[in-house]
């Protein structure tokens with residue numbers, strides 16, 4: 345998808361939403377492309393990080409939210425660290441994912457948000473990450489039942505996965521998660 | 533004697549209770565040798581890791597704050613957090629709640645426990661570097677590890693972004709090198725100290741992690757390392773548990789053991805190898821530790 349600037353996208357509220365979630369001013373970007381140059385995942389991305397930043401400025405919501413890039417970003421913070429203009433690119437990626445999830449945009453890399461959701465649900469249940477249960481639920485969510493099964497068995501053998509979940513701070517966590525959900529709903 | 537602090541709160545996080553158990557075990561063994569007392573209040577929860585900040589800014593800040601408030605209420609001001617992901621999430625939550633009043637208000641409301649933000653979050657490297665005085669080293673080091681040629685792999689989370697982490701030199705940290713050298717372990721110079729291993733993409737886009745892990749292993753081999761020292765359970769998982777997959781995909785053999793720097797310290801201090809959980813690694817370090825060339 346190419347950058348096509350229309351009055352609609354400039355007048356739209358996408359750039360404002362990203363600013364609200366990320367707290368970073370993308371207008372400072374002068375397109376030096378240092379972020380892209382240092383990104384370890386750029387080789388797999390469909391839209392380069394510097395282009396994501398430019399697209400946010402121009403309100404190109406569809407291009408950003410429909411990219412693989414926002415999901416593939418590993419949050420390694422190399423870009424944020426090196427940007428000469430103090431643009432927090434990693435935060436912009438997070439903000440774009442949050443907006444995409446909130447607005448129900450179908451993710452181009454569906455397994456990645458499925459994993460994040462599974463993990464959050466895991467925290468809801470256990471207060472902690474119960475890896476074995478999480479892997480099971482991820483398999484249910486993605487339908488990839490055989491992926492990593494051999495490795496999983498090896499890890500069990502070496503005592504790297506615990507078999508029993510904990511239930512820490514059970515009611516405390518549930519109360520907090522409910523309050524977060526309510527606050528998030530108010531924002532929409 | 534130094535008058536450095538020796539009592540700390542301990543937040544192990546989820547990984548150190550499962551995939552990163554070796555880190556937990558060896559960290560505690562080193563603390564015992566150094567006379568560090570750890571306090572772990574009951575009820576700490578997950579830091580949210582990548583799933584938190586990927587889905588909600590509020591959730592990402594609230595999870596670590598709930599845990600940190602637990603320590604604050606127990607009167608603990610300095611918390612050691614060995615897992616680099618938990619360490620980074622706690623520091624980010626402290627930074628964000630200190631700089632974003634609106635977020636701080638929301639966090640306070642949802643966490644439901646008061647939090648003044650007065651705690652200090654530390655990683656084991658910064659704790660140990662202050663305690664490892666030359667006199668201490670002299671009395672503690674009993675085992676020479678001259679066969680080791682180690683590259684220190686710090687990963688993404690300990691130093692980036694520097695504004696938030698404020699730890700070591702961001703693109704070329706030396707703290708782990710200095711600690712290992714102090715106890716007589718040779719560490720080599722290399723340019724992948726803070727490159728990314730792909731982190732949690734391991735479970736979703738394994739292909740990316742396999743490629744990034746290969747770049748790291750390749751460089752380690754190129755500079756002549758026979759082991760990689762790490763301080764993060766995610767880095768460990770990606771370089772150790774995925775190493776066979778990397779070897780299969782790229783038709784090569786590395787056989788480079790990935791060791792927590794605390795395991796190496798423990799060994800140097802004379803802790804028996806059986807007590808440092810080397811058996812949990814998928815790439816066995818045993819031949820190397822026995823002094824026989826791999």
Ligand code: SF4
Nearest residue numbers: 373374376377379427
């Ligand atoms: S490094 Fe910063 S200024 Fe340069 S292109 Fe990326 S966001 Fe823009």
Ligand code: SF4
Nearest residue numbers: 383417418420421423
């Ligand atoms: S944080 Fe994301 S976009 Fe930035 S360098 Fe890392 S992977 Fe690339």
